[in-house]
Amino acid sequence: MGVETASYITQLVSTNPVVGDPVGEGDDHIRMVKTVLKNSFPSTSTAAVIPNVSGQSGKYLTTNGTDTSWGTLSSGKVLQFVVTQNHDPAVNIDNVTTYATMGSTFLVSITPSATSSKIILNYGSARAGADSASYEMRIKIYRQIGGGGYSEIEAGLWQTTIKGNVFRPFHTQYVDTSHNTTSQIDYQLYMATSNNLSGSFADSSPCLRYISATEVGA
Numbered sequence: 001m002g003v004e005t006a007s008y009i010t011q012l013v014s015t016n017p018v019v020g021d022p023v024g025e026g027d028d029h030i031r032m033v034k035t036v037l038k039n040s041f042p043s044t045s046t047a048a049v050i051p052n053v054s055g056q057s058g059k060y061l062t063t064n065g066t067d068t069s070w071g072t073l074s075s076g077k078v079l080q081f082v083v084t085q086n087h088d089p090a091v092n093i094d095n096v097t098t099y100a101t102m103g104s105t106f107l108v109s110i111t112p113s114a115t116s117s118k119i120i121l122n123y124g125s126a127r128a129g130a131d132s133a134s135y136e137m138r139i140k141i142y143r144q145i146g147g148g149g150y151s152e153i154e155a156g157l158w159q160t161t162i163k164g165n166v167f168r169p170f171h172t173q174y175v176d177t178s179h180n181t182t183s184q185i186d187y188q189l190y191m192a193t194s195n196n197l198s199g200s201f202a203d204s205s206p207c208l209r210y211i212s213a214t215e216v217g218a
Contacts, residue, residue, distance in 0.1 A: 003016065003017070003025050003028045003029050003032060004016055004032075005032075006032055006035075006036050007035060007036060007039050008036060008039055008040050009036055009040045011036070012033075012036060016029070017029055043066075044066065045066050045067045045068075047067050047068075048068075049068060050068065051068055051069060051070060056070045058072075058073075059071060059072050059073075060072075060073065073217065075216075075217055075218055076216060076217065077216065077217040078214060078215070078216055078217075079112075079113050079114075079117060079215040079216065079217055080110065080113070080214070080215045081212065081213070081214045081215075082108055082109065082110045082212065082213045082214075083108065083210060083211070083212035083213075084104070084105075084106070084107060084108045084210065084211050084212070085208060085209065085210035085211075085212075086105060086208075086209060086210075087207065087208060087209070098192055099138075099140055099190035099191065099192045100190060100191060100192065101142075101188060101189075101190055102139075102188070102189040102190060102191050105209055106123060106188065106189035106209065106211045107186060107187070107188045107189075107211065108121075108186075108187050108211045108212060108213045109184055109185065109186045109187070109213075110184070110185055110187075110213040110215060111182065111183065111184045111185070112179065112181065112182050112185065112215055113182065113215065114182065114217070114218070115179075115180045115181060115182060116180075116218035117179075117215045117216060117217060117218055118175055118176065118177050118215070118216045118217075118218055119175070119176040119179060119185065119187075119213055119214070119215055119216075120173065120174075120175050120176075120213070120214040120216060121141065121173065121174045121175070121176065121187055121211065121212070121213055122171070122172070122173050122210075122211070122212045122214075123171075123172055123189060123210065123211040123212070124169065124170055124171035124172065124209070124210060125169070125170065125207060125208065125209035125210070137191065137192075137193055138191065138192045138193065139172070139189055139190065139191050140152055140154050140189070140190045141153055141154045141174055141187060141188075141189060141190075142187070142188045142189075142190050143176070143179070143185060143186070143187055143188075144185070144186040144188070145179065145181050145183055145184075145185050146181065146183035146184060147184070147186075150186075150188060152190075153176060153178070154174060185213075187211065187213060189211065
């Protein structure tokens with residue numbers, strides 16, 4: 001049979017040439033394969049268009065306009081994401097000015113892959129008071145490394161002025177750059193009020209509450 005016509009790899013017929021094809025068509029077939037290779041891998045470089053992939057896990061292909069090589073992401077790469085989100089139970093605090101845990105509703109755990117990674121925390125829900133007076137509802141972030149016990153890591157605190165039983169949304173972000181560990185980290189929110197009154201985060205209504213941890217390469 002005659003040699004197929006092809007300009008790119010997908011047009012080649014893998015079963016050609018077959019036994020019995022004229023020997024005189026061999027040179028045509030070789031020239032066609034050369035054309036296919038040059039069209040499919042166009043380059044003016046004398047080096048490999050695609051360099052050796054062995055041992056290049058996690059790298060990306062880059063070019064200087066002539067040659068290609070493997071590059072390494074130095075920072076900013078998202079390494080993992082963990083989230084705790086639910087619609088219940090509600091988190092209520094009653095007559096407490098000292099900080100109390102907000103329980104599993106606002107607890108997230110992550111195990112960093114590097115001590116230098118940044119952990120970006122995001123958390124939010126809706127909050128409301130249970131008193132006619134205006135007062136502050138406050139939140140702090142506590143951290144536990146390797147089960148060693150919780151301690152406050154937030155230099156400041158998130159707070160909002162609330163009044164009455166009206167739920168309003170909130171969202172806050174915090175970046176942990178001081179963990180320096182590859183052991184499991186537990187992040188737990190703690191809550192208090194300013195005037196020994198009551199407060200609630202997401203009551204029994206279908207209100208989403210969440211806390212997430214994202215590890216980003218330093």
